[in-house]
Amino acid sequence: MTTNSAAHRGATTPTTDADGITETTVDGVRTVLAPRSGLLTAGLLFRVGRADETLATSGITHLVEHLALHRHGLGDLHYNGATAATYTHFHVTGTPADVVEYLNGVCAALRDLPLDRLETEKEILRTEAAGKGHGPGRAAALWRYGSRSYGLVGYAEAGLHRLTADDVRAWARTRFTAENAVLWITGDSVPEGLDLTLPTGAWHPAPAATSALPTTPAYFQGDDGGVVLTAVVPRSTEANLFAEVLGKELFRALRQKGGYSYTATADYCSRDTDSATVTAIADALPQKQDALVGAFIDVFAKLRAGRIDQADLDAVRASALAQFDTPELAACMLPGHALNLLLRHRNLTAAEARAEIEAVTVADLHRVARAVWDDALMQVPGRGVDWAGLAAAPTESSEIVTGRRYSAVEEGNGALLLGRDGISLVAPRGQVTIRYAEHADAGLPGRRPPPGGRRRLHPHHRADPVPHHRGRTLRAGPRGPGRRRDPHAAARSGPHPAAAQDHAEGRTRHRPAHLVHRTAVGPRHPRGAGGRLHRAARLRGDPDLRGRGRPRRGRAVPARVPDPLGGVRDPLGPSPAPPQAGPELNRTPKGRLPIRGAGPSRAYGVRRTAYGVRRTVSGCAASPRP
Template identity: 75%
Template sequence: MTTGTRPEPEPATATAAKASATDTDTDTDTDGILTTTVDGIRTVVLAAPRPGPLSAGLLFRVGSADETLATSGITHLVEHLALHRHGLSDLHYNGATAAAHTHFHVTGTPADVVAYLNGVCAALRDLPMDRLDTEKEILRTEAAGTSAGPAHAAAVWRYGPRSYGLAAYPEFGLRKITEHEVRDWARTRFTRENAVLWIAGDTVPEGLDLDLPAGEWRPAPEATSALPRTPAWFRGGDGGVCLTAVVPRTTAATLFAGVLGKELFRELRQKGGYSYTAAADYSVRDAGHATVVAYADALPEKQDALVGAFVDVFAKLRAGRIEQGDLDAVRASALSRFDVPDLAAAWLPGQAADLLLGHPRLTTARARAEIEAVTVEDLRDVARAVWADALMQVPDRAVDWAGLTAAPCESADVVTGRRHPATGDEAVALIVGDEGISLVAPHGRATVRYAECVLMRSFPDGARHLIGPDGISLTVEPTLYRIHPSDLAVIDGSVPASAVVAMEPRDPALIPRPVKPDLATAWRDPRAWPVTAAIWTLGVLTAALAVLTCVLAFQATDRSIPAGDQDWRPVKAAALVTAGAAALCVTQVRRRERGRA
């Protein structure tokens, strides 16, 4: 819709008169979006009629970021249970659980909308608990068929297994969540004060009954951090480069993401030919922050060149070398969003989400003005802010040369306690202490303290998988470390019960066993050549002594030598030296085999 052609809104009083009898104060903005209340729920509706089917949605300020790792999946589970009674229908409806909100939305006739929203609220008041186990299985199946995005790993490294990092973990809590916990979560989070209703129509449909429990509005959770400093980098395994940064929610940041995407595509695909997918994105995190994501893929032989070119793009933008034409093109694309029919209805869900999060709502006029005011200098400032908060995932290579610091991938210290060497390798050991547990190895160390453990998965075979608040995790495998039951008892008695999730028995084939060494690979290891040389020397010496023993034995039994003159001492000495050398050689081989294992 072009400026000046939008129909004048109806007077606010006329629309308010059509609303529920429970409405109190009303307010209409310049876009014709009316803010009121329905059944005690903050509501945004249109102040003018619109043609076509009616759309509506009910948003709750609760999502995966509000959970703990041991209860992860509980919001998603409530959403599924609330929708079960709708069953199969031609009605277009759905539900979605995000990091900071849960959304139930529907499109249809006014009667369809009323039936759907009333049904959702009725289900939230009395969830069908007979479906609890079935819906858990459905959610696990859903997760198995869902692929992670390029920024998936970065969330773990940035936030750890808490707040906005929980969306990057499996829903571990599904196995543990009880009927009582589900009911309590619905009663305290899915409340009328913690919800916003939007209706893309000029009236509240007759018969709407959104009877929800009383509660309180809950702001979005504070973000946790597992990064001591930024900019930082970590190694990823998908062969691409992904950079994420958290920046303030601004119009300039949204346009910067568009300009960044153009620059990455031009430099990495069109000019360099390093990448097929090179793009950038901007997404809202909470009321005041957003996440900028930049991603590019590459074949293994081009990954070094890709990393260098990727860093160069950010250096160019931070220096302010931004094409005015790129900004103009991105600006024109952003402004084109206003030239659509039924603009107010299209903006309504976003307006409701901002109201739910506590973010100031922008009118279309204000949004236009902010887009038109963005300059190249503004984008340069955003580029610098993005780089300052950058977390960069790279293939198997370091990027310290670019001014980034390696994100910590090991613990700073280890606990004091009983040491359990790994079977076949004394250089690797598990330490079980009274305060926590540590795994030490030549390549690093990991520690999880019991009081801080956010999740412990407990397996019937004795395995324990512990995850700390910094994302560091370790697994206790009795088959690999010969852990005594008394040590498991210490762990089980020290980790908070709220963090423990009992797991089902594992397939015996999945229980790890000590690995038999691959001798062919072991002998090719260049680091083993000093030991290899010693073993071969001992082997040659053993063979020589064996030959000498045979010669001496033959001479000692020569009939030409009188029996009383035979001297058996050389034979005994040679046999003893040969046996010792052979034993030493075997010992060295066995030690090498255990080391490789």
């Protein structure tokens, strides 16, 4: 293998550390090299991942990755791509020519994405998500961070359906740049012909973590049938070794002694530049879950008390030190070295890492154990664990906005409050508040809201007090019997916050934003008895009425009702012929009030609801009036 000239490739003077890892620059991309026998393996890392997205744009990074790899779909290379929370990785193994072909193709695709396949790749991503299992920490990320930053890994890629070609092109142009990338190659030099030309840009630091937990330690109830505990701690050698000791304690207590679990282990994983996540998991059968929770908490109580066996520390230390005896150590360290370089985290030489491992004591592990418990978020399969000192994670907002109140009429499940700075939904199961400022259409340069001005708001914390049975139209203006819209209300209250954004975007609305908030809903039904008869005809399959909406909740016509002329009839069946005048015409069932006037009568019943008395049609002695 030979290298191209430095002038042509933009390479800087290479530097080599004590372990034999060489650092240079190729086409503006920081590159690290370390020799290894056999085939070459290379990886191109970008500092962009799911945590950089918003809920409205979630899935865009994964979509760029798929589009960049499309042209390699029919090749024989051993390659892949992966999108994580903080980085995207393209890697390949093969001959130098194979590596050059793959990396050149990825960079060429990133410069000019095959956007003609945009909708096809969206469908492929949805298919991938439908068949992919979720890790044990997925729900914990959602509860800890909410619907932002690192919590997005707990959500589906909900933004795929609204992403346009311009959105994807802009994301690739600003995030997949030379300054935001690091290349690693298991070779002593850069292969001939490598072209890493990428758009110029800036390095993006890892996003700051958000929080949906007012206090820790905390717990939430999950449906996975096991226990999962996560905690965020500073990245350190002590925390890494503690996770190994914790795994040994859990296996010993929950599987070997208690017999509760098949899987009982712990893991340490870096989250960003300065923080890492410690995860402990254990499973159990339903009849043993309560005992599992108690034994799991007992293990942490033991470690927090400082009862850590020196033998366990010595065992995990020996295992950690053994990795430095691996042949071609520098090449094995290369992927981690490149990721630290990408995140701007300090890289240790092998000698420095060995010294830190040897210096860890039981007292260090004791300190980490207390830090893990103080930041713990625990998923439990059944009852709460308040008795262990953990607080329940919030499932509702702690405050509501001040504004106009609109009570739910049809379903009787609460009220909607519209304020100048947000919206609140109050229901028997809790309350949810969403601030407009936290839900701007951010994440993409020049992004515009959906047509018609509709926005779908989602709380950042795990809260859902109202079941989403169907679409709703929530009118913020005074609508109802005897009430008219006030044309001067907007002038008295001043401009709504959304009006300034609409003006800046050059968009107008057919109705002022402070008067209406729309969600998906079917056509409205005609009011009064005629409307109810209209629905009855539609339900029985009238071809002229089929598909024109659906009856409002709580107003279904009963299966069989008394007929004003005696007997019973099916309200969805054909109406009887108009009766002849006679003494039986004015006979009505008990409790029915005929409409006064000449001609055939209409019978109405009285229906009591949570909001008053409502008349409902229950029978008809004649055909519906036109």
